Amino acid sequence: MKNKYSLLDEVNFIDNKSVYYKKKYPISYIKLKILKLYERLRKYPKGIVSLNTNNKIDFLIKFYACNKAGFITLLSNHNSRLKLSKEKLKINYFFWKNKFVKISSKKENLNKNTSIILKTSGSTSEQKYVLISNKVISFITKQMNIEMYKNIRNCSELIFAPCDHAFGFLRIHALMVSQNSLSFTQDINLTKLFDTYRISKSDAISINSQILKAAMDVNYVFFKRNFKNIKYFQVSSGFFPTQYRKKILKFGANIFINYGMTEAMRTTFLNCKKFPQKIHTEGKPFNGVNIKIKKKNNSEILVKGKNLAISYLNKKTWKSKLENGWFKTGDIGKLDKQNFLIFNGRNVDNVNFNGFNYSLKKIENLIKKKF
Secondary structure (H helix, E strand, C coil): CCCCCCHHHHCCCCCCCEEEECEEEEHHHHHHHHHHHHHHHCCCCCCEEEEECCCHHHHHHHHHHHHHHCCEEEEECCCCHHHHHCCCCCCCEEEECCEEEECCCCCCCCCCCEEEEEEECCCCCCCEEEEEEHHHHHHHHHHHHHHHCCCCCCCEEEEECCCCCHHHHHHHHHHHHCCCEEEECCCCCHHHHHHHHHHCCCCEEEEEHHHHHHHHHHCHHHHHHHCCCCCEEEEECCCCCHHHHHHHHHCCCEEEECCCECCECCCEEEECCCCHHHCCCCCEECCCEEEEEEHHHCCEEEEEECCECCEECCHHHHHHCEECCEEEEEEEEEECCCCCEEEEEECCCEEEECCEEEEHHHHHHHHHHHC
16 A cells, blocks of 8 residues: 655656756656656555665655655665665665565564654764654655745755755755755765756755865855855754854855754754844744753753654664653754754764764864865
8 A cells, every 4th residue: 555645746847847967857757757666666565665875866766656655765875685684674675776676575563654764873873763754754845945945936956965864865855846956966075066066057055064164164265156156055964153154145145054853854944044143043943843942951952843753663762762752852052032043062073874973073174185
């Protein structure tokens, strides 16, 4: 049985829309490929499918076809059967080239609303599988698009972020639902950022905050010249310093800020051009999302609402992160009188990529040395 809530049904296949990855693809081409694959997949017994996100066009087609056919998708950056066998959950299928390959008949006992699984460990060494519903993805992307595209039409956004992470994945669906086009780089490096932005004729970028900061630090004059006609930067995955936000506004671009994490995606939103007096904050919670500050625990940020994940695969670990239905982020902050969130830091300033933990400061320094 297919998912009751298919994300494909929300996609806007407007005629002048396109997807760029190495070359330009009309959205009509993507649609035909999705529907053709869906007809194949709908006949298979349902289960968990591991999806490799490295080829962005293949990923788009396979994700929306699998989602509509009722499969649960695990987003991954590898396609090795050996590596998949080491995952700590029961994967039933994966794609080998264009073949849909069965790995196992064993079923994972998951919440019936689970549609997507993302891997995260935040600043810890323990890798967690985060279970997410289609409704959560739909809610967040609709809220983002309402706020972002009130006065922006027919833009093309370059997604400069891994597609198997919450930030990049949500940008994909938000753009697929909108009237706007989207582009991808082959690799996450600054050379590809500048080259793909120019070749794809993009006029907006979604990017990790630390990478954006490093790109501005390396050569600000070059950065400003290359992005002089950009409409906006969509920034997430870590705090982006206030002085850099002001620099971007000064040369005419807008910047959209979010606070969140895989377990509580896009908790807040800030349109910096609309609220310049709040540029030091992470914005306000979306309607349907609530924040409270636990002052007894060093002013920890707690989140509750429609953006919360269903659970971890390990339910005991998930329960340990909840306090009367509120998700304990481990981050520190406060709310001002207008309910804008002021972020004051994380317990550990690390990020996780595919089970490995990295210091954001070290990543920033390596980028600077490279360029």
